Each structure stands twice: as C-alpha cells, then as structure tokens.
Amino acid sequence: METIETDVVIVGGGPAGCSCALYTSRADLKTVILDKNPSVGALAITHQIANYPGVSSEMSGDALLGIMRDQAIQYGADYRRAQVFGIDVNPEWKTVFTPEGTFKARALVVATGAMGRPASFKGEAEFLGKGVSYCATCDGAFYRGREVAVVGVNKEAMEEAQVLTKFASTVHWITSNDPKDDDLIAKELMNHSNVKHWSKARLMQIKGDEMGVNEIVIKDRSQDSLQNLKLEGVFVYMSGSKPITDFLGEQVAFKEDGGVLVDDFMSTTAEGVWAIGDIRNTPFKQAVVAASDGCIAAMAIDRYLNSRKSIRVDWVHA
Ligand SMILES: Cc1cc2nc3c(=O)[nH]c(=O)nc-3n(C[C@H](O)[C@H](O)[C@H](O)COP(=O)(O)OP(=O)(O)OC[C@H]3O[C@@H](n4cnc5c(N)ncnc54)[C@H](O)[C@@H]3O)c2cc1C
Structure with a gap:
C-alpha cells in the first residue's frame, strides 16, 4: 500500500x-x-x-x-x-x-x-432535504405560513422551535417526556400562540410524496392511539x-x-x-x-x- x-x-x-x-x-x-x-x-x-x-x-x-x-x-x-x-x-x-x-x-x-446521528424515524432518511431538516435557522424561512413539527426535548430542539415560531403558522412540538418544570426556555416556547405541545408523544412515521413531506403519524402515550398531523416540515433534534x-x-x-x-x-x-x-x-x-x-x-x-x-x-x- x-x-x-x-x-x-x-x-x-x-x-x-x-x-x-x-x-x-x-x-x-x-x-x-x-x-x-x-x-x-x-x-x-x-x-x-x-x-x-x-x-x-x-x-x-x-x-x-x-x-x-x-x-x-x-x-x-x-x-x-x-x-x-x-x-x-x-x-x-x-x-x-x-x-x-x-x-x-x-x-x-x-x-x-x-x-x-443515523436517521432513526421511518421516512426520515427518505424525506431528508424534502421536508425533513435538522436546521431551522437554515430552512425555517421556507415554511412561512405552513405547519411544521419539531421533534425532541433537548435545548437545541427548543431553540430551533423558537426560530420556527417566527415563520410557521403552527409549530407542533413533539416530546416523549415533559420538559422540566423550571425550564425557562420550554416555558417561553409554550407561551407562543402558534406552538402546540404534544407531550408524551412519539413520532412513528414521516409520510409524503414526490413534492415532499405532507403528514406525520404520532403516537400519544396517554391515549395509546395514533394520530395523523398534516404538515410540511419536520425538524428532528433527537440527540442533536x-x-x-x-x-x-x-x-x-x-x-x-x-x-x-x-x-x-x-x-x-x-x-x-x-x-x-x-x-x-x-x-x-x-x-x-x-x-x-x-x-x-x-x-x-x-x-x-x-x-x-x-x-x-x-x-x-x-
Ligand atoms: C439538512 C441540512 C440543511 C442545512 N442547510 C444549511 C443552509 O441552508 N445554510 C447553511 O449555511 N448551512 C446549512 N446547514 C449546515 C451546514 O451544511 C454545515 O454547517 C456545514 O456543511 C458544515 O461543514 P463541515 O465541512 O464541517 O461538514 P460537512 O459538510 O458535514 O462535511 C464533512 C465531510 O467529511 C467527510 N467525512 C466524514 N467522515 C469521514 C472520514 N472518516 N473520512 C473521510 N471523510 C469523512 C464527509 O464525507 C463530508 O464530505 C445544513 C445542514 C443540514 C444537515
């Protein structure tokens, strides 16, 4: 060699x-x-x-x-x-x-x-760059007036969700656990009128077509039921x-x-x-x-x- x-x-x-x-x-x-x-x-x-x-x-x-x-x-x-x-x-x-x-x-x-970090959700790799993103600062402006989801409860997820509140009509914040009671960033985020928090929920699948993401499926642990959300962007921050x-x-x-x-x-x-x-x-x-x-x-x-x-x-x- x-x-x-x-x-x-x-x-x-x-x-x-x-x-x-x-x-x-x-x-x-x-x-x-x-x-x-x-x-x-x-x-x-x-x-x-x-x-x-x-x-x-x-x-x-x-x-x-x-x-x-x-x-x-x-x-x-x-x-x-x-x-x-x-x-x-x-x-x-x-x-x-x-x-x-x-x-x-x-x-x-x-x-x-x-x-x-390898893509871990069903549909994540398939729609990366076509609705799935890891960077709201980069891609947030593409979602003006549209519905998006942010997945994750870490600091990066919350800060990026804050960025998205400026553009998206609704930010669905999906967390498998509740943020800590004294977490000020989380409180501030949830005070935004366009943030809907899905606590104790898991992302099950990202769906879409040739135009990109159009839907996600989440599982609400408290109700143990599947729910479909129509949206166009999914920002994933699972382990950063x-x-x-x-x-x-x-x-x-x-x-x-x-x-x-x-x-x-x-x-x-x-x-x-x-x-x-x-x-x-x-x-x-x-x-x-x-x-x-x-x-x-x-x-x-x-x-x-x-x-x-x-x-x-x-x-x-x-
Ligand atoms: C989905 C997405 C959208 C983004 N959008 C924007 C945007 O709109 N604007 C913006 O400014 N930034 C954006 N970013 C961020 C930006 O792309 C990164 O900050 C930037 O690319 C980092 O550059 P880098 O050279 O450090 O790493 P990378 O661009 O990740 O390049 C690393 C390189 O290292 C190589 N490599 C890895 N391991 C090895 C190894 N063992 N041996 C040899 N080679 C190896 C890889 O093949 C790769 O080519 C985005 C990031 C993502 C993920």
Missing part, C-alpha cells in the same frame, strides 16, 4: 475542508484532502442553500460544494476519496490511515462534520447532531458536548492538529461558519509550518 508524504492532510471535504485546502494550496503548501463520500456531508445533502453570501439562493448545497472543491483543486489541492479510520499524532509527522493508503503530513486538519470523531481516539481533547476543543486559531490540544467546521459542535452550524474556520486554520498552519511570527494575509500579491 502506498505511503504519501505531504505538508497538509485535511480529513473531510465539506465547506470547512475545501475552504482550508483552497487557502493552504494558495500558500504553496502541498495539500491532500481525503473525503469518504462527497455526497453525504451536511452541505452535500442541503436541498437549497439560500443564505450563503454571494451565491444564488436557488443553488443546492451539492452544487455549492462542487464549486468549492473545484476551486481548491484548481489551486493545487490533491482531492482523494478515502475513508479515514485512524490517525497518529506523532510530534513530527501526523499519520493518517485509510484503506487506500497511509498519508504523512506535517500538519493535520480534521473536518469531518457532525452527521454522526453528533460530531464524527471516532477516528481520533483520545489523541485530542473534547468539549463536554462532544465537539473537538480548539483555540482561537482552530488548533486542537495536539500540536500540529487543527479542527474546523461542525466537528467542533459549533453553536451555529452554518456553511459560512465552517468555511471561515477553514480560512483561519489555513493561515495558522502557514504560520506554523513556515515559522512565521505573524499571519500572512492571502490578499498580498507582491
């Missing part, structure tokens, strides 16, 4: 990884991006990306990601399909293991996102999104919420290893935030590998 040596290896070819590669390549750093599948990341499955600055609001996430990837390749990045299953963060060389070969780099960037970090072992430190711990320059606790995008479990998971992380890490890597005292800005073309 081949072993490839390079300056920078980036694990994950989403907006975070591609933006980082664009900057490291432009800084003349030999860069390899390893991505297991360009169609499965959060941006790749986004049906329509209406809030990325500078691109048409009609554009799909997949199309935007294709442009980012092509741009990184155009500047010299070596993009390869490979699933990373392990790393070794030796101080001198960072080693990345894949079934296709081993990669050794002086700097390693992890950017595998937070799509680690889960950063994909299994291949890291315990070689970097994590935050309590499972995201990789970084400093202002996106450096992890392991020297020469950076973490960018949703893998950090950022409070605002947005493509533009992930891309910005990529830029910050790339400039810090340039400084680190070239022992510069200061960051060299990308727009000085001397």
